Amino acid sequence: MSLHFAALLRRHGLLVAFALFLALVAVQAEAFLTPSNVLDVLRQVSIIGMMALGVTFVVVAGRLDLSVGSMLTLLTVIVVDRTNAFGPGLAILVTLLAGLAAGAWNGLLVGVFRLNALIVTLAMLSFLQGLTLAYSGGSNVNVADGTTWFAAFGRGSLWGIPAPVVIFALSAAVLAFVLKRTRFGRAIFAVGGNETAATYSGIDARLVVFAAYCLSGLTTAIAAIIMGSRVMGAQNTIGQGYELTVLAGVILGGTSLLGGSGSIGRTVLGVAMLGFIQNGLLLMGYPYYVQWLVTWGIIILAVWIDLGAKRGRILA
Amino acid sequence: QDAAPEWLGGALKKPLSETRIGITVLYPGSNAYQAKYAETAEAYTAELGLDATVMDPQGDPATQFNQIQDMSSQNMDAIVVWPTSQNALIPAIGGASRAGIPVITSNSPIGEGGRRYVAAHTGPDDCIQAEQSAEMLGEALGGSGEIVVVEGTPGYTVSILRKNCFLDRLADAYPDVTILESQPADWNRERAQTVMETFLTKYGDEIDGVYAFDDGMGLGVVSALKGAGKQPGDVKVVTCNQFGEGWDQMREGWMTGTNKQSPVDDAILAIQTAVKVANGIEVPETQKIDTPKVTPDNVDAFERPSW
Amino acid sequence: MTTPILTVAGITKTFPGVRALSDVSFDVRPGEVHALVGENGAGKSTLMKVLAGLHQPDAGRIVHHGREVAIASPLDARTRGILLIHQELSLSPELSVAENIYLGAWPTNRFGILRKRAMREAAAAALEALGCDFGPDVRVGTLSIARQQMVEIARAQAFNANLVIFDEPTASLTEAERAQLFATVAQLRSQGVGIVYISHKMDEIFSITDRITVLRDGTVQGTVETAATDVDSITRMMIGRDLSSYFHRARADFGEETLGIEGLHVPGLVHGVDLSVRAGEVLGLYGLVGAGRSELVEAIFGIRRASAGRMRWRGREIPLPTPRQAVDLGLALVPESRKEQGLVLGLGGRDNITLPHLARFSTLGVMRPGAETRVFDRFRDELSIKTTGPDQPVGLLSGGNQQKFVLAKWLCAEPRLVILDEPTRGIDVGSKSAIHELIAGLAEQGLAVIVISSEMPEVLGVSHRILTMADRRITGSFTGDEMTEETLIGAVSAGPAALPSAAE
Amino acid sequence: MSVAETPRRAVAAGDWIMRNHIWVFLALTVAVFSFASPYFLTVNNLGNLLTQGAFIGILAVGMTLVILNGEIDLSVGATLALSCALAIGLQTSIGTWPAVIAALLAGAGLGLLNGLVVALSGMHSFVVTLGALIGIRGLVFVYTGENALMVEDFAYTEIAEVYLGPLSLTALVFFGLAAAFQWLLTNTRHGRETYAVGDNVAAAHDAGINVKRHKIVNFTICGTMAAVAGILLSMRLGTAEPNAGRIWELWTIIAVVLGGTRLSGGYGSLWMTVGGVLTLAVLRNGLRLLNTPNYVELMVMGGVLLLALALDRALLTREGAR
Numbered sequence A: 001m002s003l004h005f006a007a008l009l010r011r012h013g014l015l016v017a018f019a020l021f022l023a024l025v026a027v028q029a030e031a032f033l034t035p036s037n038v039l040d041v042l043r044q045v046s047i048i049g050m051m052a053l054g055v056t057f058v059v060v061a062g063r064l065d066l067s068v069g070s071m072l073t074l075l076t077v078i079v080v081d082r083t084n085a086f087g088p089g090l091a092i093l094v095t096l097l098a099g100l101a102a103g104a105w106n107g108l109l110v111g112v113f114r115l116n117a118l119i120v121t122l123a124m125l126s127f128l129q130g131l132t133l134a135y136s137g138g139s140n141v142n143v144a145d146g147t148t149w150f151a152a153f154g155r156g157s158l159w160g161i162p163a164p165v166v167i168f169a170l171s172a173a174v175l176a177f178v179l180k181r182t183r184f185g186r187a188i189f190a191v192g193g194n195e196t197a198a199t200y201s202g203i204d205a206r207l208v209v210f211a212a213y214c215l216s217g218l219t220t221a222i223a224a225i226i227m228g229s230r231v232m233g234a235q236n237t238i239g240q241g242y243e244l245t246v247l248a249g250v251i252l253g254g255t256s257l258l259g260g261s262g263s264i265g266r267t268v269l270g271v272a273m274l275g276f277i278q279n280g281l282l283l284m285g286y287p288y289y290v291q292w293l294v295t296w297g298i299i300i301l302a303v304w305i306d307l308g309a310k311r312g313r314i315l316a
Numbered sequence B: 001q002d003a004a005p006e007w008l009g010g011a012l013k014k015p016l017s018e019t020r021i022g023i024t025v026l027y028p029g030s031n032a033y034q035a036k037y038a039e040t041a042e043a044y045t046a047e048l049g050l051d052a053t054v055m056d057p058q059g060d061p062a063t064q065f066n067q068i069q070d071m072s073s074q075n076m077d078a079i080v081v082w083p084t085s086q087n088a089l090i091p092a093i094g095g096a097s098r099a100g101i102p103v104i105t106s107n108s109p110i111g112e113g114g115r116r117y118v119a120a121h122t123g124p125d126d127c128i129q130a131e132q133s134a135e136m137l138g139e140a141l142g143g144s145g146e147i148v149v150v151e152g153t154p155g156y157t158v159s160i161l162r163k164n165c166f167l168d169r170l171a172d173a174y175p176d177v178t179i180l181e182s183q184p185a186d187w188n189r190e191r192a193q194t195v196m197e198t199f200l201t202k203y204g205d206e207i208d209g210v211y212a213f214d215d216g217m218g219l220g221v222v223s224a225l226k227g228a229g230k231q232p233g234d235v236k237v238v239t240c241n242q243f244g245e246g247w248d249q250m251r252e253g254w255m256t257g258t259n260k261q262s263p264v265d266d267a268i269l270a271i272q273t274a275v276k277v278a279n280g281i282e283v284p285e286t287q288k289i290d291t292p293k294v295t296p297d298n299v300d301a302f303e304r305p306s307w
Numbered sequence C: 001m002t003t004p005i006l007t008v009a010g011i012t013k014t015f016p017g018v019r020a021l022s023d024v025s026f027d028v029r030p031g032e033v034h035a036l037v038g039e040n041g042a043g044k045s046t047l048m049k050v051l052a053g054l055h056q057p058d059a060g061r062i063v064h065h066g067r068e069v070a071i072a073s074p075l076d077a078r079t080r081g082i083l084l085i086h087q088e089l090s091l092s093p094e095l096s097v098a099e100n101i102y103l104g105a106w107p108t109n110r111f112g113i114l115r116k117r118a119m120r121e122a123a124a125a126a127l128e129a130l131g132c133d134f135g136p137d138v139r140v141g142t143l144s145i146a147r148q149q150m151v152e153i154a155r156a157q158a159f160n161a162n163l164v165i166f167d168e169p170t171a172s173l174t175e176a177e178r179a180q181l182f183a184t185v186a187q188l189r190s191q192g193v194g195i196v197y198i199s200h201k202m203d204e205i206f207s208i209t210d211r212i213t214v215l216r217d218g219t220v221q222g223t224v225e226t227a228a229t230d231v232d233s234i235t236r237m238m239i240g241r242d243l244s245s246y247f248h249r250a251r252a253d254f255g256e257e258t259l260g261i262e263g264l265h266v267p268g269l270v271h272g273v274d275l276s277v278r279a280g281e282v283l284g285l286y287g288l289v290g291a292g293r294s295e296l297v298e299a300i301f302g303i304r305r306a307s308a309g310r311m312r313w314r315g316r317e318i319p320l321p322t323p324r325q326a327v328d329l330g331l332a333l334v335p336e337s338r339k340e341q342g343l344v345l346g347l348g349g350r351d352n353i354t355l356p357h358l359a360r361f362s363t364l365g366v367m368r369p370g371a372e373t374r375v376f377d378r379f380r381d382e383l384s385i386k387t388t389g390p391d392q393p394v395g396l397l398s399g400g401n402q403q404k405f406v407l408a409k410w411l412c413a414e415p416r417l418v419i420l421d422e423p424t425r426g427i428d429v430g431s432k433s434a435i436h437e438l439i440a441g442l443a444e445q446g447l448a449v450i451v452i453s454s455e456m457p458e459v460l461g462v463s464h465r466i467l468t469m470a471d472r473r474i475t476g477s478f479t480g481d482e483m484t485e486e487t488l489i490g491a492v493s494a495g496p497a498a499l500p501s502a503a504e
Numbered sequence D: 001m002s003v004a005e006t007p008r009r010a011v012a013a014g015d016w017i018m019r020n021h022i023w024v025f026l027a028l029t030v031a032v033f034s035f036a037s038p039y040f041l042t043v044n045n046l047g048n049l050l051t052q053g054a055f056i057g058i059l060a061v062g063m064t065l066v067i068l069n070g071e072i073d074l075s076v077g078a079t080l081a082l083s084c085a086l087a088i089g090l091q092t093s094i095g096t097w098p099a100v101i102a103a104l105l106a107g108a109g110l111g112l113l114n115g116l117v118v119a120l121s122g123m124h125s126f127v128v129t130l131g132a133l134i135g136i137r138g139l140v141f142v143y144t145g146e147n148a149l150m151v152e153d154f155a156y157t158e159i160a161e162v163y164l165g166p167l168s169l170t171a172l173v174f175f176g177l178a179a180a181f182q183w184l185l186t187n188t189r190h191g192r193e194t195y196a197v198g199d200n201v202a203a204a205h206d207a208g209i210n211v212k213r214h215k216i217v218n219f220t221i222c223g224t225m226a227a228v229a230g231i232l233l234s235m236r237l238g239t240a241e242p243n244a245g246r247i248w249e250l251w252t253i254i255a256v257v258l259g260g261t262r263l264s265g266g267y268g269s270l271w272m273t274v275g276g277v278l279t280l281a282v283l284r285n286g287l288r289l290l291n292t293p294n295y296v297e298l299m300v301m302g303g304v305l306l307l308a309l310a311l312d313r314a315l316l317t318r319e320g321a322r
């Protein structure tokens, strides 16, 4: 009982620290907590956030996905290029399928053939970079027709809320439900927590991991659609380094890299924290390198605090 | 193909098909200009019938260093380098030059210390471009105002030149233009948009002008301006190096100034110079390609860039 | 009376939320084997970890060789001659035998460079003294469990230990290996070493120990001379009541065949096994560790892919199932290792119970938490599981309670056939008898049951029929009066590589 | 015991190949490229190749120790950049060699910091060094003010221009360090305990091995190696680029894993790592010589990585036990 209470307190400690940070920045930069800035930040993190949703499933299943950054690049190039070729509807379909296919490939190698996730997805990172260059011939692509409804995903809004935020929030809600309340979600936790035991319970761990990667490919495809629409174009470097930011967001939320624990809510919190930290530091006018230093400190501090809260949860 | 092309101005020492030229281009994967440059280099060398290689060091000086070394050990007839770094490549270029292989730097020059190893330099001048941008922005603002700057990936030569030359020129010519803030967006259009959105939140209507290091980021800036409900011309956006989409935006009034730089001309000049040097034909130490200013007034006089 | 090697007095140790030891006192004399017994979670391992320097006590004194000491670390314990041989082996599989023997205390010269030759020779001597059949250079990962245990014991030899603690050493040993271990224990004892021996197996306790100390809920119930007591009184001290009858055999009331297997073959692991079990029947599967029993049932359950074999399920010929299909058919496999195969330690009891039956507790893929909680509550009450709630991670529970969750997980979906692989390994006598009762109950409800056990009395006590396995084949089938210790031993040790029968 | 050893000798060769499959792979790639490009097997090219590979190689030496320990270090690229910058930037104020030493100390210090945070907090090193990867890069920019720093005296770049036959100083340092640390791994207590910790932490801890100390020491070594690579890079380039070493940490990890060292720790060697590093260098150099377009190179690298992983897995399953 007391153990739970203490853990709860310390977990709130993380939130309190975050709230303190928000307050601190708000004092320094009055624009920080205005609704328009908050919406801005949410819109900015919605791409990273969208990807982090799928990656959370992968991480809870005890694996890693470092290929999402270059996957985002490729899929953004595809969605923009295909919009020009087929129009938005078909382009979006193609992109979703391509994302699914890329995720399925990762899932096949990691889930079914049980190869090391770090290396497989690193290889995929390199491979997709090459594929992007081969596909685009190295040049930027732009949406030719500026008036297409494709623009709605990145630039539109619904009841005053930016479309990316709406998409992200809806996806987060759906996926949070999937992870917490469905058979698939339960299987993800079981596989991440103890793959052997899951197998002995009749759960096909290979299929579950495969599905997690497919989901990660799918959320990355949605992120790419938002990205393509926000930018109305694509660049061959547009997703470069995003894999680490995504992972940082997931970890910051407190999802353990060892698998078997974590939640979508925490990932959303982690990603939002990253976004607000960056936005806050930018608003306070710190040079980018100071932002990096602060990010370093915050990642370590936040994970440390979180770990403290979880300690002793499971006997060693 | 063995007849000497007209532009050569001399005789071929050996057939073009036996002339081996290595080209290493900063980071073609990263933007349209470089991609077009690399593409042109491939196409043009093929057209000439040269035995040529185009390489991509992905912006990493150490990799480019290796590439130059590898090309030297293959005894290329000439090497064209679009350097990733002003100084880091000097030892490699020195090595090539000692091995008797002429090196042409293209687009950006290398540092003073290495100039003596370089047979020739061709290309636009990033510094002049940045100065032009400072002039166009200062002028558009009528000599005073407050601006923000959206930088490329910090630490690379182009970024450094486009920053320092801009700042120097602005301070000289328009001391009343003040810089509110400067943040990098890594040549990334989406990040440029994010950075600009934050600037708008922070400074609101205080911002009179924006300088973005390239047109791609400039487009991100314009997206942010549109998102904030600005009208064309409310905020003066000046960039370097116009892209096709930037040309459209300029005609719509969103862009205030930039300059034209042709990757096609850039690549062709470098290759021609390399072929000349390989055949022992005298070339000027530096050959510049023009980077005329482009403003809404004269934009229609330029063709829409295809990159 | 000789002075004790070690005396502990008033040791108390609490973990967050648990008082594992309170005011524990006992002593170990040179040349004695001192048994430590108690229910699961009584605190035996914790007490030994305190002696081995892995835990620091909250209160109490430890007197070693007449001097009061504080045992700061495992290395400290070892340099004092106190050595713990863990319940779970504690070796580095990639390192050599010699390196493992001296792990943490490798001899080095002044510059920190290993004196490999010296280490090797000393290790070889220690192995020789114990009569081991492997050398100091072998990689430990390639050795069998029993040999790995010998490596740990060789540590005691090499460090001239004066107190050696065995924590459930025989859990995964064959009879022959067990006999070898007892010989080693006798050898150490004759050297004047004090030995603490933890086990749940009463026959072992009574055959090799000199004194017995009983722990219950972290307190000492008493220390008695082994010769002056018997199993029943020790059991009473452990669980606080009489254990009426030790084994329960179900009424023999068989129905139709539930499962039939023919010619099941798993390359290298199971060779041509035929087997049949009827509703209401308890089929014992006896064999020595390594005979292939686990592999056989894993193949039936679809965890291992069989290369050949036919399966009949309730009168119908069916293809060999995948684990998923097996569960859906109504097969249940309670695996031998609950921590690795049985439970997801980070999940709560409720989620563990329903894990194999997610479809049953969901509608259109969405879980129904209410239904899950109801099942959880039912089994918590039925099996009297000690847990704070449906979400308490099962990793926090003691071994016995974990095992009950594994059982609950497999019983909640009313299976037709339950396979139990070593269901009582590491389980105290009280819980053991509860599990035997449960097995009998299942059969009487008309389920078919297969029980794997390496404990002869257990198989004999609960089964209607016994199959013996040796060398990955079925070697015999026994019913009624044929089921005796002699016939079973004969059947599992038949063949050219007959093992010396264990001293029982 | 000889009974147990005799059949072992018979399978020793097979066992050797299983444990050193990377060298077979390397021989294969060398053969392919020698056939495909006339420039590949020239002394000059091989010399270049070794020098080029040596930077990742030196990082990989440190990384191997950390991985054997069961940890990972994502910050080596950034540390390399910082040391590179310090080695050059400090020369004017404190002189060449003191600057080099300061750069080494900075690398060691950052490694120590990583090690301390990992050991004392119990966090996953992936997280800790992911943070450091971002933060240390920030330090580089703080120090360089985002400009590339250049040596005043180009004599500095000649320090590394020492050759032993085709072997440059950098390559020699790499091989020297690999050999030295291999010796350390097999012959010293720290080395063997590094394996013990990576193999089975619980066993190592229970045996009284100071797990934390070993992790701290190995992270410090890893940071120091990054500094060594950084210093050599500063000598090679004469310049400190603030972006030097970007994504090199990934190449380093790839080289180590390609060699066959197990990512979860406890198994591997520097001998394997050298094989992995050389294979990577040969592939990159060979593909360049063949004038493969960049995107093909990227795809081939991805493919080779998978191939090596699959090979490793295939051999592992054959080996059975683990």
Ligand SMILES: Nc1ncnc2c1ncn2[C@@H]1O[C@H](COP(=O)(O)OP(=O)(O)OP(=O)(O)O)[C@@H](O)[C@H]1O
Binding pocket: A315, A316, C015, C016, C018, C019, C020, C038, C039, C040, C041, C042, C043, C044, C045, C046, C047, C396, C397, C398, C399, C400, C426
């Ligand atoms: N590290 C720990 N943290 C919290 N509680 C612990 C820890 N180690 C043991 N316990 C608890 O202390 C009690 C005693 O456990 P211990 O392992 O000593 O039992 P045991 O007598 O060895 O049981 P078994 O026969 O099952 O091995 C149990 O309730 C257990 O849950």
Ligand SMILES: Nc1ncnc2c1ncn2[C@@H]1O[C@H](COP(=O)(O)OP(=O)(O)OP(=O)(O)O)[C@@H](O)[C@H]1O
Binding pocket: C143, C144, C145, C172, C287, C288, C289, C290, C291, C292, C293, C294, C295, C336, C421, C422, C452, C453, C454
């Ligand atoms: N020769 C051996 N070397 C190493 N480990 C062994 C050996 N034999 C058995 N084991 C280990 O003992 C355990 C039981 O082995 P196995 O499953 O083959 O036999 P079993 O007949 O099912 O025995 P049980 O169910 O009693 O454990 C396995 O986990 C296996 O790793």
Ligand SMILES: [Mg+2]
Binding pocket: C044, C045, C046, C087, C167
């Ligand atoms: Mg115990």
Ligand SMILES: [Mg+2]
Binding pocket: C290, C293, C294, C295, C336
């Ligand atoms: Mg078994």
